[in-house]
Amino acid sequence: MDRRNLLKNSFALGGLTGLGAGAGQTATAQAARVPLIDRPPVLAPIRAHVDRIYDIKSCIRPFRTKGPNLGVEQIGDATVVHNYGHAGDGWTLSWGSADMQVQKAMSFGPKKVAVIGCGIIGLTSALTAQRAGAEVTIYTREMLQRTRSMRANGVWGPGIAALASEAPANLADICEQMCRISLKTYRFYTGLSGNPIAWCDHYDLSDTPFDAPPPPRAPLPSGEPAPVFFRMPEGRLADLTPKPEILAPNVNPFPAKYAARTSKMYFNFSEYGHLLVSDFFAAGGKVVMRDFHSPGELAHLPEKIIINCPGYAAHDWWRDKAMIPVRGQTEWLIPQPEVNYGVTYRNVQARSKSDGIMVIAVGDAQHAKSWNNSNERPDRAEAEGAVRVMEELFSRFTGVPA
Ligand SMILES: Cc1cc2nc3c(=O)[nH]c(=O)nc-3n(C[C@H](O)[C@H](O)[C@H](O)COP(=O)(O)OP(=O)(O)OC[C@H]3O[C@@H](n4cnc5c(N)ncnc54)[C@H](O)[C@@H]3O)c2cc1C
Structure with a gap:
């Protein structure tokens, strides 16, 4: 290196x-x-x-040239809060990104919330929405274990990805907020039996x-x-x-x-993933196995507030060419x-x-x-x-x- x-x-x-700042001092010092x-x-x-x-x-x-999609849009009478495009930082940013997007979703005062996707972004969004008081159903074509999330390296590495020429002006603020909230949340999973999250x-x-x-x-x-x-x-x-x-x-x-x-x-994927899925079910969460083919299908869900976490699949499903x-x-x-x-x-x-x-x-x-x-x-x-x-x-x- x-x-x-x-x-x-x-x-x-x-x-x-990489390793972060501060390695520039001489070996002797x-x-x-x-x-x-x-x-x-x-x-x-x-x-x-x-x-x-x-x-x-x-x-x-799931790299997105403009940074993660955190926008809100209307599909029929459904409000869709996006949460995808975290590139190589999804495990790192997950809880902070969930916190940001669930606040937007809960500002509409829903009793029930739908989450699309059960990768690390969908699952942390679902848990965060439950903790905010919502009844949550995850709609997904794969459970966590089969998602792309489980094929990562899985190390905490504070940062966010976008092209320099397309990054929104507030991306540094967004990244900092997400990282700080995520790190605080990881504290709750550190030191547990099975080591879902560990340091080395x-x-x-x-x-x-x-x-x-x-x-x-x-x-x-x-x-x-x-x-x-x-x-x-x-x-x-x-x-x-x-x-x-x-x-x-x-x-x-x-x-x-x-x-x-x-x-x-x-992150030890097996233990951490198992814990998150178990916590979701223990809090009354439901999962519906489903494959969506066009955004319009979301308008037919019973939940009218939807957090959309499809990862890279947004490229085809949502026709997001920034992916x-x-x-x-x-x-x-x-x-x-x-x-x-x-x-x-x-x-x-x-x-x-x-x-x-x-x-x-x-x-x-x-x-x-x-x-x-x-x-x-x-x-x-x-x-x-x-x-x-x-x-x-x-x-x-x-x-x-x-
Ligand atoms: C090699 C590698 C190393 C990495 N290392 C790190 C690392 O060290 N640290 C880090 O923080 N991040 C790392 N990442 C990045 C991280 O893995 C991703 O940012 C993260 O997994 C994205 O999660 P996601 O939930 O958005 O997407 P996904 O895991 O892809 O989940 C998407 C979910 O949406 C569902 N879905 C998609 N489309 C539809 C549809 N049409 N209908 C129904 N369901 C649908 C899928 O079934 C799935 O459940 C790495 C990635 C790779 C590839």
């Missing part, structure tokens, strides 16, 4: 997120802040071998100094220049993530010359409960979760391949390539500083 990636607040496409007792503990190696891949998940990030150390490793000049940005495969994304103003979200510490060579347990450590919050598919893929190695950290090296990230070691290719070149790419077929060669980077790293890993 180069310095640009280390310093980035958010690449805003999920699984490509940062190392002085690492007291002896805060040396990395003994770390179990990741058993990264291609025959241990037990799942490959590929899907589309994350190590960024590099063969070159973090302050080396960044390489030029990779062009798109079409030869066009890479898109220019909206960036949050420097420092705006800085207090929401811990700053990375550069590890001095005498405390760096990895076989890479440069290492930085931070802490990351992540751009951004492909992503994660590969899953057999779980290793003894591994309790994550690592990024040579544009591959790995993180130990309760249901496996998640591995994902990140970085500019990967991003260029993903942009405007709607191919959701798992790519075995990509998966093996990413796992082999980790295999090579851990083949040299002794667990003690060189």
